[in-house]
Amino acid sequence: MIILMKQVPDAEEIFIDPVKFTLNRSQARGIINPSDENALEAALKIKDSEGGEITVISMGPPQAENAILECMGRGADRGILITDRVFAAADTYATSLTIAAAVKKVGDFDIIFAGESTTDSGTGHVGPGVAEFLGIDQVTYTVSSRIEAGMLIAERELEDGIEVVSTKPPVLVTVLINANLPRRSRLRLKIDAIKKGVEKWDHDSLNLPPEWVGIKGSPTLVGALKIPEERKRESRPIKLDEIPVLVQDLVKKGIIRTGDEA
Amino acid sequence: MVELINCVIPEHPEDYHNVFVYIEHKNGRISRGALEMLGKARELAQKLGEKAVGVAVGKNLKDIASEAESYGCDLFLGAEVTDFTGFSSVAYTEFIASFVEEHKPNIFLISGSREGRDLVSRIAIRCRTGVAADCIELDVDVPNRLLIAWRPSFGDKTIDQILCKRHRPQMITSRPGSYKMPEKIEKHTCEVKIKKVKMAKYAGEHRTLEFKQKDRLDLTSAKIIVSGGLGLGNASGFKLVKDLADSLGGQVGASRPVVDLGWIPYEHQVGQTGQTVRPKLYIAAGISGKIQHIVGMKASETIISINTDPEAPIVKFSDYFINADASKALPRLTEEIKKVIAGTPASSPG
Ligand SMILES: Cc1cc2nc3c(=O)[nH]c(=O)nc-3n(C[C@H](O)[C@H](O)[C@H](O)COP(=O)(O)OP(=O)(O)OC[C@H]3O[C@@H](n4cnc5c(N)ncnc54)[C@H](O)[C@@H]3O)c2cc1C
Ligand SMILES: Nc1ncnc2c1ncn2[C@@H]1O[C@H](COP(=O)(O)O)[C@@H](O)[C@H]1O
Numbered sequence: 001m002i003i004l005m006k007q008v009p010d011a012e013e014i015f016i017d018p019v020k021f022t023l024n025r026s027q028a029r030g031i032i033n034p035s036d037e038n039a040l041e042a043a044l045k046i047k048d049s050e051g052g053e054i055t056v057i058s059m060g061p062p063q064a065e066n067a068i069l070e071c072m073g074r075g076a077d078r079g080i081l082i083t084d085r086v087f088a089a090a091d092t093y094a095t096s097l098t099i100a101a102a103v104k105k106v107g108d109f110d111i112i113f114a115g116e117s118t119t120d121s122g123t124g125h126v127g128p129g130v131a132e133f134l135g136i137d138q139v140t141y142t143v144s145s146r147i148e149a150g151m152l153i154a155e156r157e158l159e160d161g162i163e164v165v166s167t168k169p170p171v172l173v174t175v176l177i178n179a180n181l182p183r184r185s186r187l188r189l190k191i192d193a194i195k196k197g198v199e200k201w202d203h204d205s206l207n208l209p210p211e212w213v214g215i216k217g218s219p220t221l222v223g224a225l226k227i228p229e230e231r232k233r234e235s236r237p238i239k240l241d242e243i244p245v246l247v248q249d250l251v252k253k254g255i256i257r258t259g260d261e262a
Numbered sequence: 263m264v265e266l267i268n269c270v271i272p273e274h275p276e277d278y279h280n281v282f283v284y285i286e287h288k289n290g291r292i293s294r295g296a297l298e299m300l301g302k303a304r305e306l307a308q309k310l311g312e313k314a315v316g317v318a319v320g321k322n323l324k325d326i327a328s329e330a331e332s333y334g335c336d337l338f339l340g341a342e343v344t345d346f347t348g349f350s351s352v353a354y355t356e357f358i359a360s361f362v363e364e365h366k367p368n369i370f371l372i373s374g375s376r377e378g379r380d381l382v383s384r385i386a387i388r389c390r391t392g393v394a395a396d397c398i399e400l401d402v403d404v405p406n407r408l409l410i411a412w413r414p415s416f417g418d419k420t421i422d423q424i425l426c427k428r429h430r431p432q433m434i435t436s437r438p439g440s441y442k443m444p445e446k447i448e449k450h451t452c453e454v455k456i457k458k459v460k461m462a463k464y465a466g467e468h469r470t471l472e473f474k475q476k477d478r479l480d481l482t483s484a485k486i487i488v489s490g491g492l493g494l495g496n497a498s499g500f501k502l503v504k505d506l507a508d509s510l511g512g513q514v515g516a517s518r519p520v521v522d523l524g525w526i527p528y529e530h531q532v533g534q535t536g537q538t539v540r541p542k543l544y545i546a547a548g549i550s551g552k553i554q555h556i557v558g559m560k561a562s563e564t565i566i567s568i569n570t571d572p573e574a575p576i577v578k579f580s581d582y583f584i585n586a587d588a589s590k591a592l593p594r595l596t597e598e599i600k601k602v603i604a605g606t607p608a609s610s611p612g
Contacts, residue, residue: 009416034535035535091392092383092392092393092395093269093386093387093391093392093393094269096383096387097266097267097268100266104266119416119534119535120416121415121416122395122396122416123379123383123393123395123396124379124383124395125379125382125383125393125395126383127383128351128380128381128382128383128384129383129384129386129387131351131384132355132383132384132387132388133266133387137350137351137352137466137468138351138352138380138384140351140376140379140380141376141380151467153471157478158376158377158478159375159376159477159480160288160475160476160477160478161473161474161475161476161477162473162474162476163348163349163470163472163473163474164470164471164472164473164474165468165469165470165471166467166468166469166471167466167467167468167469168466168467177528177535178528178529208266209268211268212266212268217268217269218269218392219269219390219391219392219426219428219429220392220393220394220424220425220426221424221425221426221427222422222424222425223410223423223424224422224423225415225420225421225422225423226412226420226421226422226423227419227420227421228414228420228421231560233565233578233579233580233581234581235577235578235580235581235582235583236581236582236583237583237584237585238566238582238583238584239584239585239586240584240586240591243584243591243594243595243598244598246566246582246584247595247598247599247602248602249582250543250564253564255486255542255543255564256510256599256602256603257603258602258603258605
């Protein structure tokens with residue numbers, strides 16, 4: 001099995017550079033993208049019952065190594081960091097292509113687990129994009145998955161219900177944040193992981209021409225930025241015995257309808 | 263296997279015309295998100311002097327086509343599935359991409375529903391083009407026939423303009439609820455072209471075994487939400503939140519830790535990893551207002567917070583701040599609201 005994991009900045013620590021109007025991510029603490037923790041857990045559950053090896057693939061800056069080690073501390077067997085300056089500013093096309101190239105290089109897999117979306121760009125496009133480049137099936141928005149007689153059986157959570165799907169691997173599965181409770185890492189496994197280390201691949205080792213990746217390989221580009229005006233709110237203090245005043249305000253605003261109108 | 267391939271620039275981008283829109287449908291009706299996109303497609307097509315073209319896959323597409331017609335669709339391209347029912351990303355991608363190849367649209371809009379987001383990335387890569395996801399504003403540079411899409415960035419700190427200058431079609435998604443529902447149009451005629459297709463040819467062994475109908479709690483369309491956080495003290499604190507929500511005819515929301523503790527199911531979670539809501543009234547009881555919660559509710563029209571800590575970050579995001587114990591403030595609010603709704607004059611100086 002392969003899991004796709006991205007290290008994302010913790011939202012709390014993101015801020016905007018007031019001069020250059022860019023997000024300053026370098027100062028933010030990195031965490032494993034939340035739904036990728038669930039993707040890893042889904043893979044670990046299958047490993048618990050069926051055995052198998054789990055390879056974590058992550059594309060990102062050198063610091064992302066920490067997040068990979070954390071995944072290995074939870075039970076992943078191998079960690080690969082795709083890292084190269086030329087990958088910078090990739091959109092989901094170029095990102096999917098780069099990750100698909102790494103999956104091809106790993107070669108042997110039956111299921112790829114990805115998170116449903118990332119919290120920092122949040123498109124949810126990379127999982128299906130990788131599946132498309134590899135020409136394999138996909139099952140998105142899963143809340144459960146298991147192997148039965150060589151088939152993957154998964155439940156997809158949609159707007160109006162749960163779809164139970166069966167398909168034959170190889171398949172890419174995306175996992176929702178409410179699918180499971182991710183386990184914690186174990187110290188012993190973490191020590192093993194540090195000993196084993198994380199492999200680092202660049203565009204050369206993936207045989208990708210630089211003009212296919214990063215900003216050059218991206219069909220979309222950011223043209224301009226607007227900073228939305230934060231709405232200023234009054235924070236009007238209300239004491240417990242002023243609650244009737246507050247409720248009258250809500251009536252005036254048309255939020256509450258009174259018996260007289262009804 | 264689809265080969266890894268660079269996003270090839272089409273040789274004649276000027277040959278790409280019209281605005282495609284993916285017509286998602288369930289139980290014989292076009293879904294709300296797709297109708298919003300159809301409204302947008304019509305708007306853009308009119309500015310460009312082009313056609314709004316609906317593309318759909320599934321069964322009974324004639325009925326879907328006539329609903330699309332009533333919302334201003336000019337041309338309807340359907341892939342009528344004649345073998346089994348169910349959904350397969352691979353097969354749907356194949357059918358839709360074949361329409362793209364044949365008709366060469368300049369713009370392609372897909373609702374960011376679960377189905378839309380499942381498909382859009384595959385379709386875009388199949389067509390060697392890019393996607394701007396979750397756009398909230400669309401415009402068009404008419405002379406250059408360039409789509410100008412705006413999407414909020416991480417944590418809504420900026421709104422980014424996304425362009426796809428050289429590749430075609432220019433694809434975007436928007437979350438359902440991002441735009442107004444379009445009006446129906448009287449006496450519009452739509453050309454309908456439906457071809458028969460078989461899923462089995464592309465879906466491999468992918469099958470839908472069962473569908474368990476269950477409406478997910480949709481906080482995104484709630485008018486009033488009362489949310490509780492760790493400050494409620496324990497799971498039974500949610501009873502007070504529920505009582506207040508009931509008195510207002512609203513829904514119950516929650517912060518993440520109380521979901522993690524199992525006080526309330528995940529479907530109630532508001533925030534970065536929960537739902538993004540914009541009700542008329544949002545009441546946050548015992549919630550500190552960490553950024554991951556704020557991004558999910560700050561677009562609410564009126565915000566009331568209840569917190570024992572006057573320094574809590576939620577305070578500056580609030581229109582009203584009740585500095586009190588939630589176990590006291592919540593029942594007082596409920597009682598007063600019930601009185602007012604029943605028509606008894608309020609017992610207050612206001
Ligand atoms: C990647 C990531 C994603 C996250 N996603 C989300 C998300 O989607 N949604 C979310 O909510 N959080 C999310 N979080 C968690 C978030 O950072 C905060 O931990 C969380 O929002 C805090 O919840 P809380 O306000 O209920 O608890 P606390 O921060 O502990 O606040 C409790 C508040 O209750 C007040 N209080 C205490 N006693 C009383 C009383 N008797 N009456 C009234 N008030 C009282 C306290 O003063 C305090 O302000 C995420 C975190 C991470 C790292
Ligand atoms: N840089 C990356 N490295 C590894 N996996 C990624 C990367 N970006 C996205 N993914 C995977 O794709 C999923 C969807 O990401 P996104 O399309 O960015 O919302 C994530 O949850 C990850 O599993």
